[in-house]
Amino acid sequence: MRSDTATAITAGPRGVPLLGNLPQFAKDPLAFFTALRECGAGQVTWAMGRTPARFLNDPALIGELLSARESTFSLPDLGWSFRYLMGEGVVVAKGDDWRRKRSLVQPSVRPKQVRAYAATMADCARETAERWSGGERIDIRREMTGLTQRIAVRTVFGTDAAVREDVIGRCMDVAQRQMGAEFRGLGAMLPDWFRTPGRLRFKAAVDTLDAEVARIVAARREAGGERDDLLSRLLAAVDEAGVPLTDREIRDETVTLYNAGHETTATTLTWAWYLLSRNPKAREALTGELDRVLGGRTPGFDDYAELRWTEAVVKETLRLRPTVWLNLAVAEEGATLGGEPVPAGTQVWISPWATHRDPRRWPEPEEFRPERWLDGAPDAITDHTWFPFGGGTRACLGARFAMVEAVIVLATLGSRFHLDTGDEEIRPTVGLTLQPDREVLAVTRPVPAPAR
Ligand code: HEM
Known part of the structure; x- marks a missing residue:
């Protein structure tokens, strides 16, 4: 599973049917992100329940994602309490x-x-x-x-x-x-x-x-x-x-x-x-x-x-x-990372804790x-x-x-x-x-x- 290529895409730890990697993420998110980092590749794919997700290891890709928000990536909904408090x-x-x-x-x-x-x-x-x-x-x-x-x-x-x-x-x-x-x-x-x-x-x-x-x-x-x-x-x-x-x-x-x-x-x-x-x-x-x-x-x-x-x-x-300790964005139509397309709806995660x-x-x-x-x-x-x-x-x-x-x-x-x-x-x-x-x-x- 390990790759030395910063821009390579590799599959992360195996998940379970329907829930994907959600149980591992929920049990200990910090350990889970560390495990994804240790996969070595620039991008690691995983599944947040039924939603496809990626984790970015390569700093250049992290920079690309952070700059592409409000264009080819969007912010996820932060939930009712955020919206009610922050309007x-x-x-x-x-x-x-x-x-x-x-x-x-x-x-x-x-x-x-x-x-x-x-x-x-x-x-x-x-x-x-x-x-x-x-x-x-x-x-x-x-x-x-x-x-x-x-x-x-x-x-x-x-x-x-x-x-x-x-x-x-x-x-x-x-x-x-x-x-x-x-x-x-x-x-x-x-x-x-x-x-x-x-x-x-x-x-x-x-x-x-x-x-x-x-x-x-x-x-x-x-x-x-x-x-x-x-x-x-x-x-x-x-x-x-x-x-x-x-x-x-x-x-x-x-x-x-x-x-x-x-x-x-x-x-x-x-x-x-x-x-x-x-x-x-x-x-x-x-x-x-x-x-x-x-x-x-x-x-x-x-x-x-x-x-x-x-x-x-x-x-x-x-x-x-x-x-x-984490940040995420959701791919829109036409999103790419490292020149490779990212399917719309994919959640892309980065974690200062792991990086x-x-x-x-x-x-x-x-x-x-x-x-x-x-x-x-x-x-x-x-x-x-x-x-x-x-x-x-x-x-x-x-x-x-x-x-x-x-x-x-x-x-x-x-x-x-x-x-x-x-x-x-x-x-x-x-x-x-x-x-x-x-x-x-x-x-x-x-x-x-x-x-x-
Ligand atoms: C140690 C303290 C702080 C940390 C670790 C922190 C961290 C962050 C992070 C990680 C983000 C999201 C950035 C991104 O998605 O690229 C953020 C956004 C933001 N922070 Fe802070 N922050 C801190 C203190 C503050 C303070 C003191 C203020 C205001 C006086 C502030 C105002 C904001 C605002 C307004 C945003 C949203 C920006 C936007 O979406 O355009 N933060 N902060």
Whole structure:
């Protein structure tokens, strides 16, 4: 079955009648994708139930697929809960509607804007650092979720009195839990009209959220003026014809940005603390860099360029624990990959989890080695050997935002505390994102202030 030809197509593991490889996929998707990678060929065919599927190993083909979306490949339906929460926002929209939305949202997350959000990120991280004391036991995932939630509320909706962080946070929590449950279980297969108790709770939370966002938008329109938040940028955005976003569209995009950015970043940070705790040398190098660059002060946007090791820690975390662990597109009429036709309706899957630990491309792939990202490292983004933020036409709009957020949070907290997670191994498990399989508990250990 093994082929050395990157562009070769080979058949994956044998499936069972009717279900194909679905049982293997459902049992352990990460192991299944690893097995497909080990088939060696550029494309591996398998069966998702009765639907023909392919898995891509070859980075050039991965790049081709990512760039062909919205032309010869389309996005699959993400399910009722996604649609109900995100409406017609940029993550869910397709075709011309998506093109218009993407061009309207993109300017709000440009580096110039991210610079303004960085101050909010640092303020929120400092509040967390000030709440922690030495020697206490914390649940890292809970802490990071609370922190990125505050950052998301304040960078998306602002800090006006009209913004009730607790109400938004609670509703989003309920919504995200249900989306995760639907993704893991059979929920995605239920018809849209079917209401489980979980779906009823979800719907109630989203309806409350809608009322909350409508109130915030009305208050902002009345008050007028420019602020340093995403809502302000979206209210000011106009399309090519000079048409602004409607209130419904503003609702969809704010909720979308909040959702796309909050749990993904919280999970990345949780894994980063865990990996740092298990790799003391990498953590020492982090402390050294933070002492040298910050000397005890809180980081800002301008420090990002100097915090090279901190950035490398985040990139290496995203390599080993890619929060978004899979991606897929569906072939349309006329689709090709590597010059070969792909029958319409075929699901084409790629997995950062499998590709990011391919020994043919990453020496010692299981090792946490941030130094691989420093000077002279090949550009893994253009090579498509590292794609935690996807790529091509529908690449993550918040990649810069997320990198700056993760670096600022790690730098602010890491210059004051080490988080010791102990010796117990924590494994990844899949839901909507790649989550730790249990609580990530840690003891906070204060870092001595830098000698001046
Ligand atoms: C570590 C954190 C994050 C990770 C790992 C991540 C990952 C991803 C991935 C894999 C995609 C799909 C890309 C593709 O299909 O090519 C995506 C899409 C998207 N992300 Fe992120 N993301 C993160 C943070 C953020 C943040 C902070 C925001 C917003 C501020 C954001 C906004 C979006 C949007 C709007 C899309 C949809 C783009 C489109 O379909 O045109 N993400 N993200």
